[in-house]
Amino acid sequence: MHPAPSVIIFTTLSGLGFGLLAFLGLGLPDVTGWVAFVFFALAFGMAGGGLMASTFHLGRPERAWRALTQWRSSWLSREGIAAVLALAVMGLYALGAVFMGETWRLLGLLGTALSLATVFTTSMIYTQLKTIPRWNMKLTPAVFMSFSLAGGALLAGQTNLSIVLLLIAGAVQLAYWKQGDQALASSGTDIGTATGLGARGAVRAFEPPHTGSNYLLREFVHVVGRKHAQKLRVIAFALGFALPLILLLLPMEDVMVKHLFAAVAVLAHLAGVATSRWLFFAEAEHVVGLYYGKR
Amino acid sequence: MTELPASTTRKMGLVIDLDTCVGCHACVISCKGWNTENYGAPLSDQSPYGADPSGTFLNRVHSYEVQPDQGAAQLIHFPKSCLHCEDAPCVTVCPTGASYKRVEDGIVLVNESHCIGCGLCAWSCPYGARELDLAEGVMKKCTLCVDRIYNENLPEVDRVPSCVRTCPAGARHFGDLGDPDSEVSKLVAERGGMDLMPEMGTKPVNKYLPPRPKDQIEEQIDVLAPLLAPVAEEPKGFLGWLDKALDKLPGGNA
Secondary structure, eight states, X not given: OOOOHHHHHHHXXXXXXXXXXXXXXXXXXXXXXXXXXXXXXXXXXXXXXXXXXXXXTOSOGGGGGGGGSOTTTOHHXXXXXXXXHHHHHHHHHHXXXXXXXXXXXXXXXXXXHHHHHHHHHHHHHHHTOTTOTTTSSTHHHXXXXXXXXXXXXXXXXXXXXXXXXXXXXXXXXXXXXXXXXXXXXXXXXXXXXXXXXXXXSEEEEEEOSOSSOOHHHHHHOOOGGGGGHHXXXXXXXXXXXXXXXXXXXXXXXXXXXXXXXXXXXXXXXXXXXXXXXXXXXXXXXXXXXXXXXXX | OOSOOSOOSOOEEEEEETTTOOOOOHHHHXXXXXXXXXXXXXXXXXXXXXXXXXXXXXXXXXXXEEEOSSSOXXXXXXXXXXXXXXXXXXXXXXXXXXXXXOTTTOOEEEOTTTOOOOXXXXXXXXXXXXXXXXXXXXXXXXXXXXXXXXXXXXXXXXXXXXXXXXXXXXXEEEEETTOTTSXXXXXXXXXXXXXXXXXXXXXXXXXXXXXXXXXXXXXXXXXXXXXXXXXXXXXXXXHHXXXXXXXXXXXXXX
């Protein structure tokens, strides 16, 4: 799959933003006033900014509102609705916390549920696609949810919680890579089933339909970026999970240094998740590539 | 509405004969022509005369080589367009309701004035049947020439999809695959018509007829060969004189 920057920015930032909103809704940390303003500004900036970025890849962004209508069948539509509701409910909760010094716990809990539902629906957009075996796995929602929770805890300054959640997210990431590497082969789809000619012998793509490229090849067949996949996995894992864990676990007396380390941990985690998300797209093989003798 | 109909009255679709297709790409061109000049947004090209030309097509012809365990390899031309699946994943993933499957004839269409061009339907299609038009920003796909097949302004013979009307080899057939007595259904039953990627669970309406086994080339003794042996004749008359005269010239014989 073509790793479109808009979708990578969207899933990375909104995942973290909704993760932070989920913790803020729980009262972790239980903040009001200016401190709450900073937390909520960060969360809304990432969640909302991510959603804005996702509209950049639309062919007709001005019609984006129509995407809220088909919640009965479409995960993308459900995601849109969940995101709007989560932002609205947490917006109200933020108003109370920032301007009235009130933490409306029930509203916060509802916001937490909606924030997590948004991340889950995002993950299901990818998970539902049988055409991309590497995404069509139960581990895909696990990746999105565990990353969002770990990042959210990190941003919310929940040190102990984020250590546990980072360990879980890191383990999920490794399991996802391991299972994903076998996904296409174990899906049973190959050029033989794609053409229906497999029973007659070994099928080879002899001539493509056109000498030039096309939308399908640009969108679904991304071979170049996979060359450095292993190196990028190491970078993603080191930045996203190992380095933040080390920074959190180092015994630190000085509060300033502790905050500085936390900030570095957040930035490293952000870069690591973005790299992992880039791989999520670049490594995903769409079965349509088989018609072109590619994957 | 992006929910799929439980069943459709008819299942209009194509039957493509892989045995007969000669890979001439005439269906590709006629499809591009008809669907650029008629219903919906035109099928645009980007840099058609430049160094990296590309464009939107609803029908593309691949060619595959099949090498059996024994014997000669076979070249198979393979036209591919929307299969108008019964369980079309492209319809249910659509967030706007722009993608839909018609109850009356099972044709899968895109409402181009509602499409936001998110591309998710193309992601969900295993066959690469949908292409996002870069000029228009909306998803394009085979309409089964919905503006031809019911068009009473056209002579009856033309009320079939453009690709079917054009095919010079008669490799494309159009009809109701939901009716077991239709010509196309009989053809599918007779020739063992197959689905592409049945494991995807899309239940395609379009069927492909597999290539027939090829004739075997056998070593054989031709009893007529002695009778057909070439008869060398000495040229006579003017040509005979010319032949001899040229032979006498220095420079040797060819």
